[in-house]
Each structure stands twice: as C-alpha cells, then as structure tokens.
Amino acid sequence: MQGTSVIGPALGLWLLLAGLPAALAGPPQAAAPSLELPPKLQQALVDEMIAVNDGVATLPEAIVKADWERIIETGRMIERSYILNQRLSQAERETLVRSLPTSFKYLDRRLHEHAGKLARAAERRDGELVRFYFSRMLDSCAGCHAVYAKHRFPGYERPGTADHQH
C-alpha cells in the first residue's frame, strides 16, 4: 500500500540525515545522540522501547511452541505501543512530530507495521510468515539503534571510531 511509495524518498533521506554526518563529522561528534527531545517525550520513547523489548523477548519461545494466541497478543501489543499512540497532549504530539527526524519516524512506523503483520500471520497459523516478520522486526531494532542509539548501545560504534572516545 502506502508503504512502498514511501520507501524510496525515506531511505534517501535516511542516508542524508544519518549517513552523511556520521561519515563526515569525525569521531568526537559522531557518537553524540542524534535525538534531542524534551524530558517527557524522551521518557515516552524509553517507555515505548521497554514495552517493545518485553514483547520481543517473549516471541522466540512463543514462535517455536506455535503458541498462536501469545504471538497474536504480543504482536498487537507492539503494534499499539507506537510512540505517537501514547497518552500525549496535542501540543506534545506536535512537538514530537517536529522533533523526530523523518527517517526515525519511518523506522519506528515500520517496526509497528511488522508487528501487526506478525500478528495477522499468526491468526492464519502461518509460522513461516511469522518468522519472517519477526526477523524484519529485529532488522528495525538494529537499523534504528545503529543510527540513533549509539550513545545507549556503544556496540554499534564502528571499529576505529570508538578509540577516540575518552
């Protein structure tokens, strides 16, 4: 649907926003957090991450046991935990939309879409498709963390750049 038409420009922007500064800025600034959110919205992001992480942690066991109900429930939970669906005021929502880079919003939306598709695959008892969407979800986690969460997960630093840290 709408997703396919968005991929091209969003990926282009992603390279522009994320790739270029990391490549050009040199080590000291490269590790700086790329998101600057007011405390409440920063907390909303961390809350989203904790909810998503709890869900994702239960999936491998549910998948290998073909525990469809559990997979459906977890997929839907992750689908709903989308940061913009949280209880925020209209003004906070607008700040968030303005503060988050387009590529970040794109990656976040993809994660929640994949979680929804995982739930629907489980409804159809299609284990292979469930495993496919699970791996797509992990791609989203790693893809976003590698760009926006290096300050939190230094393992994403490329070899060589971390040497210049204090």
Ligand code: HEC
């Ligand atoms: C669109 C970007 C994005 C996606 C997608 C994403 N994350 Fe994150 N995540 C972040 C950022 C940014 C942080 C760092 C927040 C901070 O500043 O502490 C983070 C932090 C976290 C944390 C640490 C939370 C804490 O306690 O501080 C966990 C756990 C986590 N993510 C899990 C996941 C998992 C699991 C997935 C995939 C299912 C995922 N994330 C997908 C951006 C993302």
